[in-house]
Amino acid sequence: MSNHNYVGTDFEVPDGRAKVTGEAKYADDYQFDNLLHAKTVKSPYAHARARSIDTSAAESMSGVQAVITHEDVPDAAVGQPVLAEEPLTFGYPVAAVAADDEYTAAAAVEAVEVDWEVLDHVVDPIETLKPGSPNARPEGNAPTGEAGGESAEGQGGSDAAFDTIKWDDADFSGDFPEDPGEFTMEWNWGDVSEGFENAETIYEDTVSAHPQPTNPMEPRSTVAEWGTDGHVTFWGSSQSISMTHTGVAGIIGKSPGDVTFISNFCGGGFGSKGTAYPQMGVPAFLSREVNRPVKIRGTRREEFHWGNGRSTFIAKTRVGLDSEGTITAMEIEAIGDSGAYSADALSTLSSGFNSLTQCWQPETLRFRGVGVFTNTPKRWPQRGPGQNQAALAVTQVIDEAAKQAGFDPLDVCLQNAPENRGPAGAERIPMTSAYLGEAYELAADAINYEEKRARSGTREGSKVYGVGMASASHASGYIGFDGLVVVHTDGTVEVRQGAGNLGTESFAAVARMVADTMHADWDNVEVSWGSSDKSSFTLGQFSSNTTFTEGLANVKAAETAVQYLKELAAQELGGTADAYTVENHEVVHGQSGESITFAEAAQAAVDAGGKYTAEEIPEQYQESLVPLTIAAASDAVGQGLVAFGKTTGEDLDGFVTSFAGAIAEVSVDLETGKVVVEEMANYNDSGTVIHPESFKAQVEGGAIQGIGYTLYEQYRHDEGTGIPVNTDLYKNNPPSIHDYVAGDLHVGAVGEPDPFGPFGAKGVGEPPYGAASGAVAAAVKDALGVTFNTFPVTPGKVLAKVRSGEVEL
Secondary structure, eight states, X not given: OOOOOOTTSOOOOTTHHHHHHTXXXXXXXXXXXXXXXXEEEEOSSSSEEEEEEEOHHHHTSTTEEEEEEGXXXXXXXXXXXXXXXXXXXTTOXXXXXXXXXXXXXXXXXXXXXXXEEEOOOOOOTTGGGSTTOOOSBTTBXXXXXXXXXXXXXXXXXXXXXXXXXXXXXXXXXSSSOBSOOOOSEEEEESOHHHHHHTOSEEEEEEEEEOOEEOOOSSOOEEEEEEOTTSOEEEEEOOSOSHHHHHHHHHHTTOOGGGEEEEOSXXXXXXXXXXXXXXXXXXXXXXXXXXXXXXXXXXXXXHHHHHSOEEOOEEEEEEEEEOTTSOEEEEEEEEEEEOOSSOOHHHHHHHHHHHHHHHHHOOXXXXXXXXXXXXXXXXXXXXXXXXXXHHHHHHHHHHHHXXXXXXXXXXXXXXXXXXXXXXEETTTTEEBSOOOHHHHHHHHHHHHTHHHHHHHTTOEETTEEEEEEEEEEEEEOOOOSOEEEEEEETTSOEEEEOOSOOOSSOHHHHHHHHHHHHHTXXXXXXXXXXXXXXXXXXXXXSOTTOHHHHHHHHHHHHHHHHHHHHHHHXXXXXXXXXXXXXXXXXXXXXXXTOOEEEHHHHHHXXXXXXXXXXXXXXXXXXXXXXXXXXXXXXXXTTTTXXXXXXXXXXXXXXXXXXXXXXXXXXXXXXXXXXXXXXXXXXXEEEOBSOSOHHHHHHHHHHHHHHHHHHHHTOOOOBOTTTOOBSOOSHHHHOOOOGXXXXXXXXXXXXXXXXXXXXXXXXXXOSSHHHHHHHHHHHHHHHHHHSSOOOSSOOOHHHHHHHHHHTOSOO
């Protein structure tokens, strides 16, 4: 039998030519002869209520076709309104207009008169915990998590339960409140007091990982057409298909069967476009008014307000080490910030805590956290909901604890790295595989760690050098989702992909697994993606999960297709199905050598009907397949062989986790304050690498974004008004090519397969980010000998520490 071994080799991705030739159609590229353009009326305050909205002047303008306000749209189905009567952030919309062109729409927005009642606001997450301070929301200042309905990744759900939490007896004079009050989340294992008693070195500090906007190069845009038959079609900017499709249906109050969602290309999302977002409802509700398609196109500044950003994670951390460098105890008190419209602070805390248990495996721990709301843009997972903040916040603390105990920090990292089946999270679920220690060792070899460590703290002219390391992890695989493979009567194999095209090429890499499973010729394998009408149901494209989640589901579908091919060959040629094998688009009898082609088998499937063409849903799938998947197969009925796949609890025993270990060397100029990443090694435990080129791109991209998080990017709001002050891209300052690693950026994979992953694969996307971010922070600390408690590490902050005398020159 031939074995193509497509898994682990590079290939020409199916969307590549369209991207480089300009043929790729993004949301804003969709044009229609009768298309209208939408703009919104936004709040000029961080927190206010629209007492009244006068739209008469706008409605009378030539070219204006519709005006709607918050009164014309339903209440928020997922916790965030399409248009708000009481906007909780600056820039949030209260009304919208549709006009013949954008200029007219913009003029109409200016003609709408709003009578505003300005309300108290809060932008600092610690401030809202002080007695007498404002609450960001009328319902309270903290999500309880009791009825939130949000997934572990914070990627959707219903209204959260709210509470008001004030720390009445706390001392707020330091970096973290002393004697804090109620926490809404607490994790324990072991007796942490005993763990500190067994420690020979104890170190404590507080570090704040800051909020940060996502800044995708494609601002979110949506075209919507509400048909006279009630069916609504969306063309949107989204990194997911299945979850965005069901989410946007909920936003407009429709069943998923009445909605089609199309998104073939996405110009960046990083989590912020992982599901539907309420702005998608604006053109839909306007279209309902006028029976014409409507487009809303976000500007860069609107992306700052509408887009979702990384949450704040303020962590007071205490670590205990014994004489061997083992972490005997870890205690963290943390505050997370949701912004105004998400309960995701709890996801930030739980995900961050989870990652720390995975990467460090402390013998005992106590984690306590509280999430709060602020009148700032919605906080949401950004290449990870909380793992990367945790890596940035805790790395310097562990680094200093290691040094005070007399250890090389790398030895402490290796000493406490997880073993396979090591525990993860509050429930101590065993991980399916863990090779973080091996990732660190590969990174150390690549960067020549001993040489870098010998140079740390030394000075050349005005520059001083430092080396640091960090790790991060992320859940990277889930079960319970669908796969769908069609073998057409021309012999081609089609993978009807539920995954969105978020730029990682995982949607196509999954099809490589199908090709290998079916021993099919890659040139005759087609990947369909981008439309909910042809999508199998899967999780959204976030959480580094697509390769595992969608890969496993489609491998199961491919295995079903292989079984069907064998059965059909037996019916055509005789014998039993077990006597046949598949290779090179043929089904071959193992003894006689007689064969039929995939094309002939597909025609036999059409002739046979029933389970082979999805005219009848196979019994084992009747109660488990999602209607979206069944609908996606409906137009293939009678056109070829149709095979479903479904992953279940039998396919997974443990918590699927990917890891990254990074080591960085930096130079810090004591005269200018500029930090330069001189060299970095970022190695990842991602299981089997399916597509080497995209793997490398993911790690490099994550590393550069991690550098940007530590050194450049942030949300900034004026505390007096709550108004953002850096909405322009250049003010927010994401890293450019000039901020790349000055020397070499070494990336690679451990390559050890995961026992439950499809072909041994796990995910890769998030961990390289947190590992790089923390490694740079630890390297700066190593160079200067002082901890940075807030980020980003700007030249001004460096010079402030130099001038204050904290840095020994």
